[in-house]
Amino acid sequence: MALQFQIATGNNVPIYRQIADQIRRAISMGDLVPGDQLPTVRALAEQLIVNPNTVAKVYTMLAQEGVVEGYVGRGLFVAARRQLLSEEERERRLAVALDAFFNEVLFLDFSAEQIMELLSQKFKALESTPASSTPKDVK
Amino acid sequence: MALQFQIATGNNVPIYRQIADQIRRAISMGDLVPGDQLPTVRALAEQLIVNPNTVAKVYTMLAQEGVVEGYVGRGLFVAARRQLLSEEERERRLAVALDAFFNEVLFLDFSAEQIMELLSQKFKALESTPASSTPKDVK
Amino acid sequence: MALQFQIATGNNVPIYRQIADQIRRAISMGDLVPGDQLPTVRALAEQLIVNPNTVAKVYTMLAQEGVVEGYVGRGLFVAARRQLLSEEERERRLAVALDAFFNEVLFLDFSAEQIMELLSQKFKALESTPASSTPKDVK
Amino acid sequence: MALQFQIATGNNVPIYRQIADQIRRAISMGDLVPGDQLPTVRALAEQLIVNPNTVAKVYTMLAQEGVVEGYVGRGLFVAARRQLLSEEERERRLAVALDAFFNEVLFLDFSAEQIMELLSQKFKALESTPASSTPKDVK
DNA sequence: GTGGTCTAGACCACT
DNA sequence: GTGGTCTAGACCACC
Numbered sequence: 001m002a003l004q005f006q007i008a009t010g011n012n013v014p015i016y017r018q019i020a021d022q023i024r025r026a027i028s029m030g031d032l033v034p035g036d037q038l039p040t041v042r043a044l045a046e047q048l049i050v051n052p053n054t055v056a057k058v059y060t061m062l063a064q065e066g067v068v069e070g071y072v073g074r075g076l077f078v079a080a081r082r083q084l085l086s087e088e089e090r091e092r093r094l095a096v097a098l099d100a101f102f103n104e105v106l107f108l109d110f111s112a113e114q115i116m117e118l119l120s121q122k123f124k125a126l127e128s129t130p131a132s133s134t135p136k137d138v139k
Numbered sequence: 140m141a142l143q144f145q146i147a148t149g150n151n152v153p154i155y156r157q158i159a160d161q162i163r164r165a166i167s168m169g170d171l172v173p174g175d176q177l178p179t180v181r182a183l184a185e186q187l188i189v190n191p192n193t194v195a196k197v198y199t200m201l202a203q204e205g206v207v208e209g210y211v212g213r214g215l216f217v218a219a220r221r222q223l224l225s226e227e228e229r230e231r232r233l234a235v236a237l238d239a240f241f242n243e244v245l246f247l248d249f250s251a252e253q254i255m256e257l258l259s260q261k262f263k264a265l266e267s268t269p270a271s272s273t274p275k276d277v278k
Numbered sequence: 279m280a281l282q283f284q285i286a287t288g289n290n291v292p293i294y295r296q297i298a299d300q301i302r303r304a305i306s307m308g309d310l311v312p313g314d315q316l317p318t319v320r321a322l323a324e325q326l327i328v329n330p331n332t333v334a335k336v337y338t339m340l341a342q343e344g345v346v347e348g349y350v351g352r353g354l355f356v357a358a359r360r361q362l363l364s365e366e367e368r369e370r371r372l373a374v375a376l377d378a379f380f381n382e383v384l385f386l387d388f389s390a391e392q393i394m395e396l397l398s399q400k401f402k403a404l405e406s407t408p409a410s411s412t413p414k415d416v417k
Numbered sequence: 418m419a420l421q422f423q424i425a426t427g428n429n430v431p432i433y434r435q436i437a438d439q440i441r442r443a444i445s446m447g448d449l450v451p452g453d454q455l456p457t458v459r460a461l462a463e464q465l466i467v468n469p470n471t472v473a474k475v476y477t478m479l480a481q482e483g484v485v486e487g488y489v490g491r492g493l494f495v496a497a498r499r500q501l502l503s504e505e506e507r508e509r510r511l512a513v514a515l516d517a518f519f520n521e522v523l524f525l526d527f528s529a530e531q532i533m534e535l536l537s538q539k540f541k542a543l544e545s546t547p548a549s550s551t552p553k554d555v556k
Numbered sequence: 557g558t559g560g561t562c563t564a565g566a567c568c569a570c571t
Numbered sequence: 572g573t574g575g576t577c578t579a580g581a582c583c584a585c586c
Contacts, residue, residue: 009347011235014570021242028245051571090247094257096150097247101240102261103160106167108229108236109222112262116255118233122241123251151569153576180559190578195559202559203342205367208426211559212586225364228344289513290584292561299520306523319574329563334574341574350574351571361526368525372535374428375525379518380539381438384445386507386514390540394533396511400519401529431585468586 007048015050019058027067027078029126038068038076146187154189158197166206166217168265177207177215285326293328297336305345305356307404316346316354424465432467436475444484444495446543455485455493 005022007015026032038044041059045052059076062068070076105115144161146154165171177183180198184191198215201207205223209215224232244254283300285293304310316322319337323330337354340346344362348354363371383393422439424432443449455461458476462469476493479485487493522532 012348013239014350016570021246024246025242028248054571057570090249093243094247094249097240097243098254098257098261100160101236102258103164103167104232104236106265107163108224108233110229110233112259112265116259116262118237119241119258120251120255122237123255126245126251155576179557181557190580192579193577195561196576198559200342203339209429209559210586211431211584212557214558221366222364223367225361227360228362294561299517302524303520306520318572320572329565331564332562334576335561337574348574349571350569351572353573363525368527371521372525372527375518375521376535376539378430379514380536381442382510382514384543385438385441386511387445388507388511390537390543393515394537394540396515397519397536398529398533400515401533404523404529433585471586474586 005044005048007050016054016058016061019044019048019050019055020061023058023062024067027081032078034078034080036078038078040075144183144187146189154187155193155197155200158183158187158189158194159200162197162201163206171217173217173219175217177217179214283322283326285328293326294332294336294339297322297326297328297333298339301336301340302345310356312356312358314356316356318353422461422465424467433471433475433478436461436465436467436472437478440475440479441484444498449495451495451497453495455495457492 005019007018013021023032023038032038038059039047041052041055044050045055048055059068059070063070063076067079068076069079144158146157162171162177171177177198178186180191180194184194187194198207198209202209202215205221206218207215208218222229283297285296301310301316310316316337317325319330319333323333326333337346337348341348341354344360345357346354347357361368422436424435430438440449440455449455455476456464458469458472461467462472465472476485476487480487480493484496485493486496
């Protein structure tokens, strides 16, 4: 099964961030497991109809973050999972994200019940496709 | 009780957005009720040590959103709450916000239970300080 | 065919509003269809001999309204049409516009027949150049 | 029957303009006929809960326009009706008003039928309260 | 004094 | 080169 990424228009999220997020997400969800090879810069750029520079930037970023490892001449591979952020940093970022989300919900005037239900569904959908099962042999 | 806004530098959130978010939040939480007067452009600019234009931009934005009403020569006041957006638009924006939040949570590798619990607490905190209590009469 | 905008000085309508109105109108009339690219901030500023900031303000406004979508580094494009406002808000704004128009007509002492005829002509002119014909594909 | 003016909050029409418009309208509709006396500055200011300066400004404006005549010590009276604007000016202002109205309607996406119907109703309501019948003796 | 508009010029992230 | 953000300072209509 080939990976299917999509770049959305209309929201103001920069393209490079959309791609990076989707790769990270695919890894979190187990669609990509450590050792999996990612598409080449050119291939992904063509598939998404995006400037190759943009894809290259994404790969560089992910490599710096450590979620991905590249070997010249062989390609780019999903790295073994490890916790990159400090506990403090994780909590700080969660608090920021939660605050932003909460504010938007309040502004849009949805009820607590609706939100909790929707979020709960999202998590359930995630469980039904269990992540990081049967990792392929790495490197 | 004077309102206390704070702007943080270093994160990528633009100043005008930080201010706007804090005002919106103060309104959502009931710290600011319809009819309340906001600080003048110049006063807030001095307090936060930002350019008056930046504050003016915030006020213009909030006025366009309808959460606030400004009268040249009189000042800026919290407007009566009303739903400006179409159902369709609200759902679209909720979906975007939910997706962004969900992605961040996944990336940070928090558990569903933790998230649901935190969010639930936020909603409860909101209920215990009901908004729109004792609204001052709007002129 | 290049777009031709004009700004008039002397009347009380602010420049940024004149530009925004003309863009909105070009879209309504079908001169600009979804996917079309608008002139760059700097280009339009030069053409109209106004400050780039003023044009930027216009573009920001239109983007917030949803009639236009901007991508840093790529440009500004006419967005697909969608209804942003709630039914209630639409009716409120129509009532305001209708009242203002009616008042002006009364003051100018034109007859009902003249007004109805002129307005009718405007609507007919619109139908004969149907908007959203051959929309270019949106990227 | 005492005149009932109202100043609206929320729209950005300046107060002085709202008052002036309503007086002009009352004259156009025949609620005020030539020779009628207007309330004193103080009385109107109190009634509308507005700064007396604002009312004074309105009266000065209307006197300059010639729709009203003031005599020190006696009060302010509705002047005899006469056409103040040149034909050219009337048509120019009508065109502007019509354009603004038309644009707003397009933006709000109402149908031609709805608009024509609403406007027609407004005119009919006007006819049923015939204007400028039995003018009282002037001065 | 109040908010609203405009100019001038700078810096930034993104493509 | 693109749009987005911010500063600095000016002028205006309104109350």
